[in-house]
Amino acid sequence: MAASLEADRIAKAFGATLALRGASLHLQPGRVHALLGENGAGKSTLVKIIVGALAPDAGALRMAGRPVVFRSVREAMAAGIVPIHQHLSLFPHLSVLENLSAFALGCTRRAAASSALLPRAEAAARLETVGLHLDLDQPVAALSLGQRQLLEIARSVGRECRVLVLDEPTAALNHSEAARLFEVVRRLCAAGTAVLFISHRLDEIDAVADDVTVLRDGRAVIAGTPRSHLSREALVRAMLGTAVAAATRHLPEPGAPVLVAAGLRPGPGDAPADCVVRAGEVVGLAGLVGSGALELAAALAGARPAAGQLHVAGRRLPPGDRQQAVALGVGYVPGDRHAEGLFPVLSALQNASACSTRGLAPAGVLSPAREAARMLPWLRRMKLHPFLPAMKARTFSGGNQQKLLMARNLAIDGLRVLVVLEPTRGVDIAARETIHDAIADIARQGVAVVLATSDLDEAMALAHRVLVVRHGRIAAEILRGAARTNLLDALAGQAAA
């Protein structure tokens, strides 16, 4: 059978850097093909070439055996290649119905708006294909990230779709939403669509992939091998080039209480939460999307207004007051690094020092030498790569941007509490290790750590105990060393816990 899409010996250089050196990828109809690789391996370049956003320097694209050339994303879409991006491309101020109709609108030559909107029944049917039940007139801005991702997929699969390109589609999804997505993917496959699936999560590769290609340094080191022929270790080894030990990190004995929350309610619908985090203790906060786990974590860091009382080392912290929080030594790594964390046009060094300007400029005068002397060790410790502190933050990979946010908070004077949200979302394995090491290290130095994550392995590997949040209340506490299934049951609300 002819492949749906063949990318044959693709090469692409950016200046002196060879991003792709003859990588090939063959997508078969009705199969899910996983594309793996570390940040910088050439994954995104290859995907951009396939979806028409970049032109290759050498090599050929063929669809059903016939050579094709895409000069734009639009041309690739017309040929049936549908990209779903990591960064959502919905229109937040328009309604669900208008968003669902957006492609129809783009394809019609008629200006009359009445012909541009999908019939409501058809729109509802499309939502049904991804298991969404939404008010069609609701603005997209009111939806959760997970719902938006599913809506984006619903919008795209409504089209003539021969190759579906999913770039980290589950980064913002919870388990049930991800499971629903995989169902949709299988249904499309059964109809003969080829799916290209890019993810950092090996669990998901296990769950959906039929074939696997692994890129390293711009080449395919595993090229279209059936998933069943490969062990997890083989995949990781292929990505990293060396075997990595799965680290079990030593955590210290917790000391005196540092962060004390009493009756903390991040939102009007939430139950008052009481919790104590001790010096050197790592407390995980886990919950499905929309459970309120991330909101509770943000409130604990003073990053979000909330009812109730917060005390840090015995001193009152007014909820929502980040200035006071930083002064008391409360660090906060937000979950959405682009919207809430990064200063994209400022340098890596300036990003790292953002919380420390007072200490760096005692009389209001900033000394670049002092700034470099204080901040560079943190960037080195976080293994910033490439180590170019003067380069703008937006030019770094996602993993390295996340390292900048970690460095910024680790550098806070008198750090007592570190609240970290989704620290390794969309981050490659090496950066994940570095970030986990840093979290364990800072706990060993006596900092109280709150780790809110939807990555269960991360929660189980790093936390003394995991608080499970369901419907805005702390519903269960799972201690370190408990079976993973206990945590899963608690998250889903199945066990009495």
Next chain:
Amino acid sequence: MTALALPLPVRSAWRRWRPGAAAWTTLGVFLLFAVLVPRFASSGNLVNVLRVAAILCVAACGQAIVLVLGGIEFSFGSSAALASVVGVLAVPWLGPAGGLAAGGAVVIAIGALNGALIAGFGLPPFVVTLGMLMAAAGAAASLVGGQPIDAPPSAAFAWPAAGSVATIPVPILLGAAAVTVLHALLSRSRLGRLWYLAGANPVAARLSGIAVGRVTFLGYLVAGAFCAVTAVVLTSRVGSGQPNLAPNLPFESIAACAIGGIPLAGGEGRAHQVVCGVLVIAMMNNAVVLLNFPIAAQQLVMAVVIIGAVLLQNAGSLPVMLRRALTRRPNA
């Protein structure tokens, strides 16, 4: 479509080159005029160019701070006009120097009011400063019934525009001082760093414990102080209270920053870029006058230079720009 992501070496090379881009443009424009425009390169004319550039430069320094904050400041023009009217009206009570100071204080107060409305109520800078542009113009016109009023002739009143220290004209000294202060603020002060942080991502700045509101307020206040200096020099130069003193000041100061390569998106901008942009505008204005171009042609030339400069900075180079325009459909 997804943004065209350039790889690191290309970007870093581009970044190294870009600070020079403004300087090369300025040098290129200078050489072009020196060759093509008679009398342009004479020392007397160049001092005149510098004198005009310096007055605009001080206000553009203030504009740069607002742009770094991700805002925009339109009220400069009519706040300078109001300053000249108030300054001249105050001379009988406060004397020439006191009158000019009162005029300057008006501009600073307008900057503070802008800052309070933008930072305190979260209003869009575009609307607030545009509203203030109209309000100050209205106030200036109604104070003097729409007609200019002359200041009593005095050496002190004329000194900021016509005086000199050690043979260097005062406006040029003020321009140089403004650039020095701006450079110190932006690269060596905590406040300047906080402006960059608040401009680059206000949400991240708040979550990093920065008092974004206070920082924004101070930005507009300091910008007002820069503009106050320009207003005093302009008032001194015309020797009268003019309700229509400098209608183009906000646009020329924004244009100067844009030509120098400061993006309007916030978080970026340095003092040398302001200098380059201001020099280009001053040289253009001077050259079209020397060439006896009609006023309409002057404005056309200015438009081409501003848009052309920003186009070049965004596209990197003409070949890249043309290739992109030719190979991609606009909505691809």
